[in-house]
Amino acid sequence: GAGVSQTPSNKVTEKGKYVELRCDPISGHTALYWYRQSLGQGPEFLIYFQGTGAADDSGLPNDRFFAVRPEGSVSTLKIQRTERGDSAVYLCASSSPTGYGYTFGSGTRLTVV
Amino acid sequence: TQLLEQSPQFLSIQEGENLTVYCNSSSVFSSLQWYRQEPGEGPVLLVTVVTGGEVKKLKRLTFQFGDARKDSSLHITAAQPGDTGLYLCAGLPGGSARQLTFGSGTQLTVLP
Numbered sequence: 507g508a509g510v511s512q513t514p515s516n517k518v519t520e521k522g523k524y525v526e527l528r529c530d531p532i533s534g535h536t537a538l539y540w541y542r543q544s545l546g547q548g549p550e551f552l553i554y555f556q557g558t559g560a561a562d563d564s565g566l567p568n569d570r571f572f573a574v575r576p577e578g579s580v581s582t583l584k585i586q587r588t589e590r591g592d593s594a595v596y597l598c599a600s601s602s603p604t605g606y607g608y609t610f611g612s613g614t615r616l617t618v619v
Numbered sequence: 620t621q622l623l624e625q626s627p628q629f630l631s632i633q634e635g636e637n638l639t640v641y642c643n644s645s646s647v648f649s650s651l652q653w654y655r656q657e658p659g660e661g662p663v664l665l666v667t668v669v670t671g672g673e674v675k676k677l678k679r680l681t682f683q684f685g686d687a688r689k690d691s692s693l694h695i696t697a698a699q700p701g702d703t704g705l706y707l708c709a710g711l712p713g714g715s716a717r718q719l720t721f722g723s724g725t726q727l728t729v730l731p
Contacts, residue, residue: 537717539718539719546724547724548625548707548709548721548722548724549662549707551718551720554717556717561717562716565718597661597662599661601717606650606652606667606669607652607664607667608652608664611661
């Protein structure tokens with residue numbers, strides 16, 4: 507696609523529920539990143555994929571968070587047993603094999619009530 | 620952990636004024652990027668600087684990478700209301716790592 511697409515744009519869920527957030531990167535971009543951003547703050551790194559494998563998942567806060575990218579394109583961030591502290595904007599970005607810069611999606615605003 | 624500190628955190632100025640935003644770290648970065656983010660959108664890349672001492676200009680915006688590659692600055696000349704947004708610096712640590720470390724951001728408001 508022309509840009510990075512994230513769905514849904516907004517998600518409201520009840521505490522304890524399971525959610526999935528989807529990211530469709532730019533075609534040909536082998537690297538994919540998930541970040542989390544709180545209001546007025548910079549994005550915080552969660553996980554980075556190179557192809558199908560997670561190259562670095564050191565930013566995942568705990569084992570309730572998991573992400574997959576089974577075919578090296580679309581990625582899904584999965585959050586189990588959601589907590590109110592998980593509320594944030596979840597950003598996905600992709601980059602080309604040779605480029606420095608990221609192209610971000612518009613994010614998914616997750617609200618846990 | 621490599622941290623990037625931005626200052627000021629908030630900046631509100633009148634149209635036509637000049638301003639500088641700073642991004643500082645105790646760590647060395649192989650490259651540094653600046654992004655601008657508007658409400659409800661993801662950050663958009665403005666520039667990448669890779670060489671110590673490098674200066675890049677993008678219309679009224681001037682970006683500088685410190686000689687030691689630990690800090691950077693963004694200078695805007697004659698700010699306009701369209702410059703309003705959250706400005707983020709982000710550093711790449713080098714080696715095989717590809718994930719960026721972002722600063723805390725500077726929220727700029729330019730009043731007409």
